[in-house]
Amino acid sequence: MSIDETLTLPVGVTLDRFIKRQQSAFKGASGELSQLLRDIGLAAKIINREVNRAGLIDLTGGTDSENIQGEAQQKLDVIANVRLIRALKNGGEVCAIITEEDEGIIYTGNNEGKYVVALDPLDGSSNIDVNVSIGTIFSIYHRISPEGTLANEADFLQGGRSQVAAGYILYGSSTILVYSTGKGVNCFTYENSLGEFFLSHTNVIAPKNGNIFSINYGNYTSFFAPIKKYLSLCLDRSYSSRYIGSLVGDFHRNQFKGGIYLYPPTNEHLKGKLRLLYECYPLAFLAEDSGARATDGYQEILDIEATSFHQRSPLYVGSELMVKELMELH
Ligand SMILES: O=P(O)(O)OC[C@H]1O[C@](O)(COP(=O)(O)O)[C@@H](O)[C@@H]1O
C-alpha cells in the first residue's frame, strides 16, 4: 500500500469517542453509564492481554477451587473476575456486582454508584487452554435501592427488560467488544498495536433466517421431543452444524451469519445449563435489539422472572424465523 493510500484510510472512531457521542445524544445524561462502559473497555483490554499471553506465563489450567456452582475454576476465570471487579470498583459508578464466580453480592464500596452489574467474567472455560474463542458477558441495571445505601438482591432481580445496557467481549481471531444500550448493537474491534477498540460494525441487524444450528449434540439422548423434532428438520434441510462450546462465540457467529443456538434441558441440567442473569439476559437483550429472538421455548428470555442470582434457563437464541419454528414445536 502506498503512503497516499495509507493516509486516505480514516483513523476510525474509538470506543471512547463513540460512547461520548452516544452520551451527548441523550439530553440530561450524566455520563456515569458512559464511564462504566469505558471501565468495562479497560478491563477488556487487560483480560485480552492475559488471554493472549496465558500460555507463556503459566496462566493456563485449573485452580484448586470451584466456583459457587461447583464448577472447577480455571486460572483465567479467576483473573478475569478480579480484573473486572477492580475496574468497576475504581470507576466509581457501580455500587455492587454479581458474578458467576461468587455466591453473593460484591460491594464496591461506592454506595453512591447508580448502577449494578452482572458478569460472566470468562465464558467458555473449556476452551481456555486450547486457543479457542472465549468471552466476557456483562449486563447493567440502574439500581432501585436508594443511593447511599447498600445495594440489595432486588437490584439484581429486576428482570431482563430492566437492563439499561448489555454486551460481551469475544476474544477470538480478533478481539471484539459488542454492546447495546437498547438503541442499536455496535461492535468495536481491538487494534492491538494502538491498544484501542475501534468501531467496526454499526447497528448490527441479525439475518431473519439462517441455516446454521448450534447445539451440543452429545446430549442428544436427554433432549425432549420438540428439540429432537427440530434437529431432524435441520438435518433434513442439510443445515450446517456449528458448535464452539463458548456461548459468546456461537452467538456472535449466528448474529452475523444467521442461525440458532440451542441449550435445552438435559438429564444433567434439568432447567438448562446457562445462567439467566449473566448469560441469557444480556445476550437476549442484544438479540432483540438486532432483530433476533431469544426464548426458553415458551416465553421470551427477557420476560422470565428472575428469582435468584445463579438461576438457570434453557436458551434458544438466533434468527427470528428459526426460533419461531422451534417455538411452534413446543
Ligand atoms: O460443554 P457444554 O455443555 O456444551 O457447555 C457449553 C456452554 O457452557 C458454557 O461454557 C458456560 O459458560 P462458562 O464457561 O462461563 O461456565 C457456555 O459458554 C457454553 O455455551
Ligand SMILES: [Mg+2]
Ligand atoms: Mg458462561
Ligand SMILES: [Mg+2]
Ligand atoms: Mg464463565
